[in-house]
Amino acid sequence: MRIGVFDSGVGGLTVMRSLYKSSLFSEIIYFGDTARVPYGSKDKNTIxxxxxxxxxxxKNFNIELLVVACNSVSASAIPQMREEANFPIIGVVEAGVLALKNSLVKIDDNILVIGTKTTISSNIYQRLLGDLGFCNIEAIETGLFVPIVEEGIFKGKVLDATMEYYFQNLKRHPKYIILGCTHFPLIASAIEEYFTKQGQKPILIHSGDAIMEYLKNIYPNLREQDTQTKFFASENPNKLKEIAKQWLNL
Amino acid sequence: MRIGVFDSGVGGLTVMRSLYKSSLFSEIIYFGDTARVPYGSKDKNTIxxxxxxxxxxxKNFNIELLVVACNSVSASAIPQMREEANFPIIGVVEAGVLALKNSLVKIDDNILVIGTKTTISSNIYQRLLGDLGFCNIEAIETGLFVPIVEEGIFKGKVLDATMEYYFQNLKRHPKYIILGCTHFPLIASAIEEYFTKQGQKPILIHSGDAIMEYLKNIYPNLREQDTQTKFFASENPNKLKEIAKQWLNL
Incomplete structure (x- = not known):
């Protein structure tokens, strides 16, 4: 099965990694719109x-499925994309929510969703989680985590001060945290540590792992095989390939 | 005299403000490429x-001069723009350097330049300052200041930790600091305070004021008059107009 992965930049490689590690696809084609990243602060119409x-x-690659790794795109553009596409499209948002549903979460557990401005203000996580009956949902914009990760900062004082800035006024201590942005898995341990210090250790939901679990459910016939990869970027494709090599261990 | 101001987003309004406050132009037309901001982390060719x-x-507006408010554009694209344009173009980088030259700076004074990745790695400030004979120049990328300002943070712990992160390893205490990005005037007082605490109060060079001084020199016949304004943006023009109203007191 040949699939595509679309992201606004290199962050979606955290999703691609989960798909690649499964060895369940014949080919994975990645496209990052690195010339126009980030999408998270852009208008819905622009996205x-x-x-x-x-x-x-x-459409040039005869793919059988497109995975949208970018939460901002998942939150804003998937219905319009489906109208134009000749292949099925699934996004990380739905997959993340379903992963939560399939875990041991209880209806009144505290769930925290963090993401960019576009993702959070779209209300999509809040709505989908609400549809499943969850009632203690807090969703906050934590946009600064993106440039911090891109700066190569994964722990330390800048991140600590920024977590304090965003999390100090939370109403409830979260039991589950949905990492609603592809960049956030890279600071998952810092986030976990922050909340563990204040009480119970939270459970973090990672988009890539969530979507892989979801694909296994809806494509039960996938078998292990060698996976070919192709990488495209609207700017700096070599830099993307370099990062991919490191992250995917190619 | 009708002039244009070009920036990658809303940050250039800090430059426009200096031009507008002078009351020396008949019309100022601002264009912010808000759909593709930020430029600071993009490729030179993309910029x-x-x-x-x-x-x-x-070209649609019959302007007599274009002011490039964006440091990343000033550092990367002005020669190519001049080839295509039928009006003169000047950038904030040259203006900032000339402002320094016209101040009381001494050849061995410590000069710190801060800016985005594109601006600093272009080496343009370092080269132009070197051409003027200055020998104690330090230039560092402080890219995180941009999203921090856009988050509406102008002081406090996040900014303090980020300044510490960037400035802790400086070789010399700066006497002059060139704010090499349109966003930085908004955190000028925090930066001034940071360095004042560690010794002498530095002198900050602001792109907008610098370019206005420069224009007064090269257009000595400008007279005070009412200034009309027009604002255009590639996304969210109403948001740009709102910010402009506040900043320019329209």
Missing amino acids: IRYSLEAVEFF | IRYSLEAVEFF
Whole structure:
């Protein structure tokens, strides 16, 4: 099975890694719109326009499924993309929510969702979690985590001060935290440590692992095989390939 | 005299404010490429491509001068823009350097330049300052200041930790600091305070004021008059107009 992975930049490689490590696909084609990253602070209409361009791009590759790794795209553009595409499209948001549903979470457990401005203000996580009956949901914008990760900061004083800035006024201590942005798995241990210091250790939901679990459910016939990879970027493709080599251990 | 101001986003309004407050222009037309901001982490070729699109845009307005408020564009794309334009173009980088030259700075004074990745790695400030004979120049990338300002943070723990992160390893205490990014005037007082605590109060060079001083020199016949304004953005023009109203007191 040949699949595509679309992200606004290199962050989606955290999702691609989960897919690649499964060895369940014949080929994975990654496209990162690195020339126009980040999407997280852009208008919904702009995100839709850019995402439709990505659909056109993937039409050249005869893929059987497109995974949208970017939460901002998942939250804003998937219905419009499906209208234009000749392949199925699934996004990390739905997958993350379903992963939570399949875990041992209880209806009144405290769930914290963190993401960019676009993702959180779209209310998509809040709505989907609400649809499943969860009632103690807090969702906050933590946009600064993206440039901090891109700066190569994964722990230390800058991150500590920024976590304090965002988390100090939370109403409830979270039992589950949905990492609603592809960059956030890279600071997962810092986030876990922050909350563990204040009480119970939270359970973090990672988009890549969540979507892989979901794919296993809806494609039960996938078998282990060698996985080919291709990487494309709207800017600096060599830098993307370099990061991919490190992260995916290619 | 009708002039244009080009920036990658809303940050250039700090430059526009200096021009507007002078009351020396008949009309100022601002264009912010808000759909593709930030430029500071993008490739040189991408920045050139976007900047040429801005030149085309300004050709519609019969302007007599284009001021490039964005340091990343000033550092990367001005020669290419001049080839396409039918009006003169000046950038904040040259203006900032000339402002320093016209101040009381001594050849061996410590000069610190801060800016985005594109601006600093272009070496343009270092080269121009070196051309003027200055020998104690330190230039560092402080890219995180941009999203921090955009988050609306102008002081406090997040900014303090980030300043410490960037400035702790400086070789010399700066006497002059060039704010090499349009966003930085908004945290000028925090930066001044940080360095004052550690010794002498530094002198900060602000792009907008610098470029206005420069224009007064090269256009000595400008007279006070009412200034009309127009604002355009590639995304969310109403948000830009709102911010402009506040900042420019329109």
